[in-house]
Amino acid sequence: MNKTILLCLALTCLLSLVGCEQKIDTWSGQNVAYINMEVDSTVVSFAYLDEDVDTVSVEITVMGDVEEGVSRYVEVKLVEKNATAGEDYETLAERYEVPSGETSCVIPVVVKRPNDESDKEVILELVENNDFHLYYEDDVLTSGSAVVYSKTTHRILFNNVMKEAPNTWNVYYFGTFSPLKFETICTVMEIPRTSFLSASYMGSGRISYIANYMKAYLDEHPIMDGDKEMRMGDFLYQ
Known part of the structure; x- marks a missing residue:
């Protein structure tokens, strides 16, 4: 009788362990990349800079399976709006590495001081590839807000125009x-x-x-x- 009870208890524990193992969450979705900047635009005013170039660091966050020792890559493109490659900004590589074990990388967008008073604009766009999908496309600024911002594009505006006095001007x-x-x-x-x-x-x-x-x-x-x-x-x- 005692052996039967012990056998039943052991079987019950085994089934419980199997049940627990089945409840462990594992990543079953797609590998995703998105722009993690909280806002979808960066403004660079060269009127307040002494340097003739400035780098906007756009952070890319990724989610999904991480295989030890294997790097993944995010692909990007830069769309120019009233700006010229080489003259107003430096061209980007087509893809950037997310090292093994890492969950983010930074895209350095280098813009240059404009030679005129026009507003320059470039837009960094994530491109879907074999490593990452882009179904996480936008987010709200604050919880419950109706104002959304893009998670797959980031707009960079830059100019060399002093449109108003700095706040300390007396x-x-x-x-x-x-x-x-x-x-x-x-x-x-x-x-x-x-x-x-x-x-x-x-x-x-x-x-x-x-x-x-x-x-x-x-x-x-x-x-x-x-x-x-x-x-x-x-x-x-x-």
Whole structure:
């Protein structure tokens, strides 16, 4: 009797283990690649950059089976909108490696400072291939939102136009804003353009110093800004 009970218990445990093994989740879907950028556009303003080239790193995330020691590849293409390869941006390779054991890779899109004032645009598109499908095409910005963004394309806009003054521009010290005045200040003072985006860097003391230095410089080296001589803010001329 005891042997029978033990046999039944052992059989029950064995069946339970088999049942548990059958419930273990395994990947049974397709291998998928998608652009993991949270937004579908990147804007590059060369007016705030000292360099003539900038790299937009577009992250690609993949899901699916990972075979040890075997690399997979994502394929991409770059569609130009009012931009020219070689002149406005660097061409891309057709495919990029996702190393064995990795779940992502980065596509470096290199754009160049435009020679004119037009807005340039290129669109990076994922291309379906033998390694990855693209059925994960879009996502919402926030949970419950009706606003969606693309997971298979990423738009890159770039220009060399200063359309408005940086947030630290002080009209009392710097005067009326103009792109030429901004460029002149950065060049003469050897100040990185991005410094004007930092309120902590552009404190009142530094603003006063820059303005007074530039006033003295312009007094000795007049520069025409449009049809008038460039001048600093009215506060310095009182």
